[in-house]
Amino acid sequence: MSKYMVNLKINNIPVTVEEGTTILEAARKLNISIPTLCYHEDLSVAGNCRVCLVEVAGAKNLAASCAAPVSEGMEVNTNSKNVRTSRRHVVELLLSEHNADCTKCFKNGHCELQDLASEYRIGDHVFIDLVKPQDKVVDISSPSIQKDDSKCIRCQRCVRTCSELQSVSALAVCYKGDHQRISTFLSKPLHEVVCTNCGQCVNRCPTGALTERTYIEEVWDAINDPTKHVVVETAPAVRVALGEDLGIETGTRVTGKMVSALRHVGFDSVLDTDFTADLTILEEGNELLRRLKKALVEKDETVRLPMFTSCSPGWIKFIEHTYSDFLPHLSTCKSPQQMFGALAKTYYAQKKNINAKNMVVVSIMPCTAKKFESGRPEMRDSGYQDVDYVLTTRELAMMIKQAGIDFAKMEDTAYDSIMGDSTGAGVIFGNTGGVMEAALRTAYEVVTGREVPFANLNIVPVRGMEGVKEAKVMIKDVLPEWSFLEGVELSVAIAHGLANANKVVQAVRDGKASYHFIEIMGCPGGCIGGGGQPIPTNPEIRQKRADAIYAEDEGLPKRKSHDNPEVLHLYKEFLGEPLGHKSHDLLHTHYKARKRY
Amino acid sequence: MSHIKIQLKEAQVNQLKEVCRSFDNDPGELINVLHKAQGIFGYLPAEVQEVVARELQLPVAKVYGVVTFYSFFTMQPKGLHPISICMGTACYVRGAEKVLDEFRRILNINVGESTADGKFSISCLRCVGACGLAPVVTIGEKVYGRVSPDGVKDILREYEF
Numbered sequence: 024m025s026k027y028m029v030n031l032k033i034n035n036i037p038v039t040v041e042e043g044t045t046i047l048e049a050a051r052k053l054n055i056s057i058p059t060l061c062y063h064e065d066l067s068v069a070g071n072c073r074v075c076l077v078e079v080a081g082a083k084n085l086a087a088s089c090a091a092p093v094s095e096g097m098e099v100n101t102n103s104k105n106v107r108t109s110r111r112h113v114v115e116l117l118l119s120e121h122n123a124d125c126t127k128c129f130k131n132g133h134c135e136l137q138d139l140a141s142e143y144r145i146g147d148h149v150f151i152d153l154v155k156p157q158d159k160v161v162d163i164s165s166p167s168i169q170k171d172d173s174k175c176i177r178c179q180r181c182v183r184t185c186s187e188l189q190s191v192s193a194l195a196v197c198y199k200g201d202h203q204r205i206s207t208f209l210s211k212p213l214h215e216v217v218c219t220n221c222g223q224c225v226n227r228c229p230t231g232a233l234t235e236r237t238y239i240e241e242v243w244d245a246i247n248d249p250t251k252h253v254v255v256e257t258a259p260a261v262r263v264a265l266g267e268d269l270g271i272e273t274g275t276r277v278t279g280k281m282v283s284a285l286r287h288v289g290f291d292s293v294l295d296t297d298f299t300a301d302l303t304i305l306e307e308g309n310e311l312l313r314r315l316k317k318a319l320v321e322k323d324e325t326v327r328l329p330m331f332t333s334c335s336p337g338w339i340k341f342i343e344h345t346y347s348d349f350l351p352h353l354s355t356c357k358s359p360q361q362m363f364g365a366l367a368k369t370y371y372a373q374k375k376n377i378n379a380k381n382m383v384v385v386s387i388m389p390c391t392a393k394k395f396e397s398g399r400p401e402m403r404d405s406g407y408q409d410v411d412y413v414l415t416t417r418e419l420a421m422m423i424k425q426a427g428i429d430f431a432k433m434e435d436t437a438y439d440s441i442m443g444d445s446t447g448a449g450v451i452f453g454n455t456g457g458v459m460e461a462a463l464r465t466a467y468e469v470v471t472g473r474e475v476p477f478a479n480l481n482i483v484p485v486r487g488m489e490g491v492k493e494a495k496v497m498i499k500d501v502l503p504e505w506s507f508l509e510g511v512e513l514s515v516a517i518a519h520g521l522a523n524a525n526k527v528v529q530a531v532r533d534g535k536a537s538y539h540f541i542e543i544m545g546c547p548g549g550c551i552g553g554g555g556q557p558i559p560t561n562p563e564i565r566q567k568r569a570d571a572i573y574a575e576d577e578g579l580p581k582r583k584s585h586d587n588p589e590v591l592h593l594y595k596e597f598l599g600e601p602l603g604h605k606s607h608d609l610l611h612t613h614y615k616a617r618k619r620y
Numbered sequence: 621m622s623h624i625k626i627q628l629k630e631a632q633v634n635q636l637k638e639v640c641r642s643f644d645n646d647p648g649e650l651i652n653v654l655h656k657a658q659g660i661f662g663y664l665p666a667e668v669q670e671v672v673a674r675e676l677q678l679p680v681a682k683v684y685g686v687v688t689f690y691s692f693f694t695m696q697p698k699g700l701h702p703i704s705i706c707m708g709t710a711c712y713v714r715g716a717e718k719v720l721d722e723f724r725r726i727l728n729i730n731v732g733e734s735t736a737d738g739k740f741s742i743s744c745l746r747c748v749g750a751c752g753l754a755p756v757v758t759i760g761e762k763v764y765g766r767v768s769p770d771g772v773k774d775i776l777r778e779y780e781f
């Protein structure tokens with residue numbers, strides 16, 4: 024059915040759009056920019072900030088363009104004197120209630136409110152300063168997220184993010200009038216409530232009210248300490264997004280430049296989390312096969328299926344709070360970040376003759392929840408805290424700038440060895456569907472001795488940005504030891520963003536869906552859309568990053584985790600076999616039930 | 621903010637669940653459920669909000685958002701002698717705020733709080749319709765008219781302050 028089309032004029036330029044389009048969307052089609060604060064492409068429309076006001080001919084009042092639909096013959100002016108004055112007043116009012124200490128603010132230079140203030144050249148406050156001193160207390164209870172109410176403009180993007188995209192609702196609009204603020208239950212510290220540390224609210228907060236807890240200074244201190252050997256690991260999704268914060272076009276792969284820059288910054292060993300992503304596949308793939316065998320052959324009723332992936336720490340905390348009865352469904356595999364840390368301070372330390380005590384492991388992640396994960400008491404299997412500091416992609420970009428590195432001019436160099444080699448299967452961990460695809464590439468081959476039956480190894484059904492994806496793979500002509508899988512149709516599902524994860528778990532719990540294996544990523548798009556990635560984020564940006572990940576995969580000589588020579592070597596020299604004794608000690612973990620209310 | 625930690629008795633939890641059920645556990649009925657709950661408990665402590673959230677399948681932060689939005693809801697228990705000061709226009713212009721300040725000063729509590737011994741609590745009201753008597757204060761069922769700051773002490777003495 025073709026939609027009804029509407030003709031209108033914006034600033035005297037005619038445009039034709041579908042019925043139901045907002046004035047803001049129509050203006051963007053004409054490349055006319057209208058400022059916004061509460062509006063975000065990923066979220067429902069709130070229409071509460073009034074900064075997007077425009078003049079509509081014949082209307083008495085200015086209209087909020089993010090909420091007002093177009094109509095036939097409409098004439099819109101986005102730049103009249105009235106519009107400019109009103110917008111300026113909106114920004115001035117917001118600033119009068121704002122603790123505008125920009126020079127001390129983490130968002131300095133990346134702030135939508137600051138941008139508007141500078142665009143409208145707002146100097147001295149016309150309105151009186153209304154910042155209340157009691158609002159200046161910053162919540163730093165969480166190791167991942169920092170909440171500073173004195174920077175909040177109450178646009179409610181965070182509230183909508185947390186409920187619409189993540190179905191967590193750790194934050195709500197509380198109190199009213201000039202007491203209104205964004206609060207947790209009973210105004211408790213973030214660390215004590217259901218917050219998953221996913222950082223999606225941070226990605227969408229237009230100001231410095233919600234930011235990551237930063238550990239840049241601690242990392243500089245470690246680098247500058249001559250007694251420390253500082254190892255850095257980089258997650259798959261960082262290499263396709265880092266450039267955005269360093270003046271390089273969205274969707275550009277900067278792997279080689281990033282490796283060089285990390286050396287210039289001063290890290291002693293530059294290694295890759297992709298290596299442990301490959302390792303995860305061997306452990307987790309074998310765990311799945313073992314569970315299937317126990318369930319199908321030994322009829323062991325204690326084995327829980329479907330098995331859920333466990334590499335996304337936001338998802339882990341979500342399930343610990345929300346579905347604690349489902350914890351036995353989680354794979355016991357640690358995330359690649361934590362496998363890396365545990366091996367760095369044991370295997371790597373031994374091989375390189377470094378005293379693990381003097382080793383500092385820094386991980387660069389697209390994620391804020393990883394900061395929380397690294398501090399979990401279970402993550403000390405090396406005898407030390409396995410990963411010492413976690414920095415976001417954004418924090419790394421800041422360090423690169425602080426070091427005075429001209430990133431665009433960096434040469435491409437390769438990761439150090441060992442624990443620096445990876446396959447395309449490790450890289451695609453960064454995308455929703457990637458862990459599933461990598462697991463299938465390996466598991467299918469283990470069971471049948473043949474490659475997965477998809478052209479060029481690209482398992483297209485598990486790719487793409489749909490919230491919940493399903494796929495089935497028929498297993499035929501298996502190797503003798505796997506005869507119990509002959510003719511089994513392996514049924515899998517993939518969800519990204521916790522609201523979608525929630526739907527899948529509900530469906531499984533209600534018996535409405537049955538799968539063998541489910542991949543869950545806490546963030547929309549998977550890690551490429553993680554809470555630690557460059558801001559802004561929207562569907563188009565996430566798609567470009569995802570495309571870059573698949574391009575990186577196709578460009579690598581090896582694309583199956585079980586072909587990673589360094590991983591094979593690791594098993595031969597150190598671990599023994601997948602799910603073996605050492606693996607159990609270093610690479611697997613357990614979970615804990617947490618309070619929901 | 622300080623919170624009084626209480627333990628709901630099983631019977632109270634069941635009573636609360638019954639209230640939720642009487643509204644079909646419909647999250648859209650949150651305000652009505654809270655209204656009833658406050659009728660039972662006199663206030664809405666954290667534990668009550670948690671039970672309501674669980675029964676109506678709502679995030680507990682949202683329940684808290686609603687409780688803090690409406691001035692009708694309170695999270696503090698009322699005192700044995702709940703003091704209400706009218707803040708309607710007539711009372712306000714005739715000095716209700718000064719009267720309120722005097723109550724706060726003497727009892728050393730804020731609006732919405734109660735004294736440590738649980739004897740008195742202070743709340744503010746919109747117009748009670750006794751404008752001829754402004755400023756008006758009620759304690760329990762009893763109405764006091766033309767209250768002046770100087771008279772506050774005498775009133776409290778009636779309650780063995």
Ligand code: SF4
Nearest residue numbers: 124125128134230231
């Ligand atoms: S939030 Fe933005 S405007 Fe406010 S202090 Fe930080 S940088 Fe400045």
Ligand code: SF4
Nearest residue numbers: 175176178179181228
């Ligand atoms: S914390 Fe940020 S996103 Fe949330 S309401 Fe405040 S300014 Fe908006």
Ligand code: SF4
Nearest residue numbers: 185218219221222224
């Ligand atoms: S970090 Fe995630 S779970 Fe926590 S408040 Fe933000 S959006 Fe919600």
Ligand code: FES
Nearest residue numbers: 061072073075089
């Ligand atoms: S962006 Fe339109 S009202 Fe906020």
